[in-house]
Amino acid sequence: MAQCTLVSGSVALITLHSPPVNALSAVVRQGIVDTVGRALSDPKVKSVVICGQNGTFCGGADIKEFARPMSGPPLVPMIHAIEAGDKPVVAAIEGIAFGGGLELALGCHYRIAHAKSRLGLPEVSLGLLPAAGGSQRLPRLIGIPAALELITTGRHVTAAEALKLGMVDQVTEQNTVEAAVKFSQGVAGRSVDACRLSARPCPSPPDLDALFEEAMQRVRQSARGAIAPVACVQAVRAAATLPYLEGMEREKELMATLFNSGQARAMQYCFFAQRVVGKWTLPNGARWDTSKARHISKAAVIGLGTMGRGITVALAQTGVSVIAVETQERQLAEAKQAVSGMLERGAKRRGGASPLGLVHYSPHLQAAADVDLVIEAVFEDMALKKEIFHQLSAVCKPGTLLCTNTSGLDVDCLASKTKKPELVVGMHFFAPAHVMKLLEVVYGPRSSPEAVATAMQLGKRMGKVSVAVGNCPGFVGNRMLKPYMEQASFLLEEGATPELVDQVLEEFGFAMGVFKMSDLSGLDVGWRIRKEAGQTGPGVPSGQPMRVRQGRRYSPLADLICEQGRFGQKTGRGWYQYDKPGGQVASSDPWLHSFLEEYRAQNGLVARRINHQEVLERCLYTLINEGFRILEDGIAAMPQDIDAIYVFGYGWPRHRGGPMFYAGMVGLARVLEKLEHYHQVHPDVPYLEPSSLLRRLVASSSPPIQRWMQVNKMSQSQL
Template sequence: MAQYSRVSGSVCLITLQNPPVNALSAAVRQGIVDTVKRALNDSKVKSVVICGQNGVFCGGADIKEFGTNMSGPPLIPMIHAIEAANKPVVAAIEGSALGGGLELALGCHYRVAHSKAILGLPEVTLGLLPAAGGSQRLPRLIGVPAALNLITTGRHVTAAEALQLGIVDQVTDHSSVDTAVKFALSVAGQSLDSRRISTYPCPRPSDLDALFEEAMQKVRQSARGAIAPVACVQAVRAAATLPYTQGMEQEKELMATLFTSGQARAMQYCFFAQRAVGRWSMPSGARWDTSKPRPVLKAAVIGLGTMGRGIAVSLAQTGLSVVAVETQERQLMEAKQAVSGMLQRGAKRRGVAPALNRISYISNIQAVADVDLVIEAVFEDMALKEKVFQQLSAICKPGTLLCTNTSALDVDHLASQTRSPELVVGMHFFAPAHVMKLLEVVYGSRSSPQAVATAMQLGKKMGKVSVAVGNCRGFVGNRMLKPYLEQAFFLLEEGATPELVDGALEEFGFAMGVFRMSDLSGLDVGWRVRKGDGLVEPGLESGQSARIRQGRRYSPLGDLLCEQGRFGQKTGRGWYQYDTPGGRVAKSDLWLHSFLEGYRARHDLVARRIDHQEVLERCLYVLINEGFHILEDGIAAGPEDIDVIYVFGYGWPRHRGGPMFYASMVGLAKVLERLEHYHQAHPDVPYLKPCNLLRRLVASGSPPIHRWREVIKKHHSQL
């Protein structure tokens, strides 16, 4: 809806009303059409101000209407009518003007923004482009390079940057509505010929072709197969090279292609899944989201390695008082320097004061006695963590939440080392912890709903996408990662190269393939875990038993590289070679290729030709199959949880929606058939055997992903 009122005698104030973000639903669009018409026909009205209620201008199109038969007036003619008005129309921007909201503002003759407002055209993040004239008006207003940057990335800009770019005419620290009304009074009666952006010639840089060629190259590189950023470049090119009406036609055609694409469906699914994961109950049926979280004002981090430092930064930036504990004096001093640098860089980026005084660095664990919550981030070693939890249980005040940042260890076992196991939860951050958006909140069998609610809320305050998951080896993300990595090793044994495997996965949309990622994080990390699991048997490399461990197929390739001191980027050698230790550019390594040939010869393995399709099916379908096991075991509440974890924590391409969504797009019957095929070919790999839940879903007619929960529920009720 849109409310009509007259202020200051001759100014009509139109207020958009559709909480929480005043999205442009059918009712709102109808309200704008009706009130604008009324204002233009009212002889007492000399100018118009459009604003939004509750301090938000407009968050854009109503995404809930996507995929439905959209009723109500279309957006484009509505914006054209505003631009064609013979009375000045001023947009009063508070809160946010995003997507269709900014396109509405660009149709107005003037724009006044509050200093804390944010503006942007984020459609590309939903697999779309700004298709209500945004791709045509913005380049005409601020020039091609700046418009390309905003439209192809979907990034938000502050009011100050918007003023600098020329998107808004004025920025105020006071009420944007009051300022806009004064502004509207001052321009009443003036000619509007120079204020209609669609009539502006688009500024054409002299090297237009080179500019677009470079933009297209950059976008293709960063988009990794996503089609929306490419379409955005094409739409802006239309603005720069065609008259406005033809540019609008081009925008419409490009949007039609995107709107019906699987990629747009995947990205919109991601959008809703991200919002939904914070609201769902545990698979066990207990609800944490109705429990009142405990207040957390003071927190502690134990262990200031890479992970602990990032967690301390995240907590301090949230406004908490932080006690950072590191018992090694030298490590403590290094951490203090590193954390201060991270806080300063982060503050500079966000334009705020660094939270340096919020952290106290202490070498004695007794200092955590009065905190509300502790996050343990010591080395991933069960004996060490047991000791820490025993100490914390003795030192902390009653009611203190004890959280572990373990990436795979048993949360229930750690809880058993304390007096109050109900206060123990996992908070599994992803490196670098102050940058990565994902947080797996792991609840043990005795974790109280209130403890889970507190950890979830703290994650949200830190700007994380928090997902509640059950307790098992590796939780959700790392449990699924294990078979994925193993398949990559097996492919090398059978004839693939690291370049082939990584190439297929990067072409699919991952920023890095398995082996480049392994070199970046360090091969020794997985080696340590495998040693702890009793899988590493040094000296057996030449014997056949080296390829069987604990009764199943095992590849010792990673162990053999580590025995050679090849730990990845840190040593300058891993699956690839690097110019120097710590170098970032992965180069093909002839030594590695001849090492693989020698390994195959010793084990009588005949190399065969492996194509990209097999790489994708072997690696991705085992990961998906493990996802079905996780749903079957009740470790994740639904497929959306798994998909959010993989998109935000493991670099799964957003335009493919997440592993479980991807399985539904490929077709569950196809995934089942290929898993059966590979399991027959490799009977010594148990996790290639299709999960019973996958079979049940196929037998149920492969229902759409939002209906899987019904089948899962039925499955659990029959157990």
């Protein structure tokens, strides 16, 4: 709703009220239409101020309404009516003005913002464009280059940057509504003709065609198949080249195409999935999300390699005091320098003070004696981790939570080395830990709801998308990644090249294909784990062929190139070659191609032509199939958990919605049919056999993704 009160004798103060972000629902839009109409026709009113209740201006459209037929007053005529009024209308922006909220403010004649407010047009992140005049008014206000950047990226700006760009007329650190009322009194009686953005000419630089051509190339490259950023460029071009009303028509046409697209549905699904992940019952019947989380004010990080450094930075930037422990003297010195640099760069980027003083270093585990929580981040060696957890259990105070950053080792096994296994959980960060959004919180069979709740809440404080998952090898993300990567290697054995596989996956929307990603991560990491598990060598158990492990197909390609000292970017050679060790630009490596030909000849393999469709189906459908198995096993509570993990941790393109959502979009029956086909062709690859949950869903007429777990529960109860 929207309430109107007369203040200072002549100012109509219209307050939006729709918690939590005053979204522009049908009721709110109707309230704005009614109150603005009355204010503009009331002779006592000389000016109007629009604000939001509880320190928030407006978070934009009510996304829940997207799935329903349109009701209430349309947004575009409502904003036009505000702009067309002959009395000054001032937007008093506190908190946020996002999407339709900023478009509402752009329809006002003036904008006053609080110093801590943020503004932006994030529609592109939902697969849409700002379609209430945002793509037409913003370029007229701040110029084409700046508007293009904000609209195509959806980036939020601070009030200070908004003032610099010309988006707002004034920034205040005082009471924003009072400042806006005072400002409105100062402009009362003045003509607002020059303040109507729709009437302004759009500033057009002389090299307009070149500017848009460059913008389109840049957007196509970064969008990786997403159509919304491209439509955003086209909409801004309409603002630059067409009269306002024709530009609005073009904006409307482009929006209609986007609104009904699968990509918009996928991105809106991601938006809601991010908000529901992780809320479920632990195996002991207790709900972690109703348990009271402990507040963590002091933490320790054990091991200051790449992951430990990033975790230290993430904690410090959250305001947590950190004891950073590294027993190797040289590594400790390098870590101090690296962590300090990351903290200072982060502070400069955010415009605040560096939290350097929150980090204290020590070479001794005993320094963690009085912390609230420990995160162990040494390399993936079970024996080493067991010893550290045994020592921590003796060193730390009795109630300290002990967490491990392992990417796939048994959390329960580590818990068994402590006095209180209920205080042990996994906190699996993703590199770089201070940047990547995902946190897998892994609970073992004895983890307490309080421990899980505390890890989840700490992740939220750090700005992470925290997802609670069960304990199994690889948890959710890496368990699904294993068959995906294996299929990629099998494709190389059968005739593909790293370049082909990566090209197909990057065209699908991944920032990096599987082989470039492996080179970046370091091939030696997985090799070390496989060696420690006794999985490398001529055949395991002895006597088996090299390409068989425990009776199933195995590709030793990664092991063989590691034996050549090719560990990826760090050595300048891996699946690709790089100009130097540590180089980042991958180029095709003739040695690797010769190696593959020789390997095939030695193993009696005849190379065949592999098309793009087979690459995509074998890599993605095996990953999806493992996701269904994870749901069956209860390792993830719902498909949204899996999709959030892959979008925020593994680079799955957001406009594809996540692997499980994508399966539904493709059609579960098609995924089932293709998996059955590939399993017949490759019977020695057990994970190609379709999961029983996938079969049951297809037998149940492929219900929408929100009902998958009902089918799963019904099947389990019948068993």
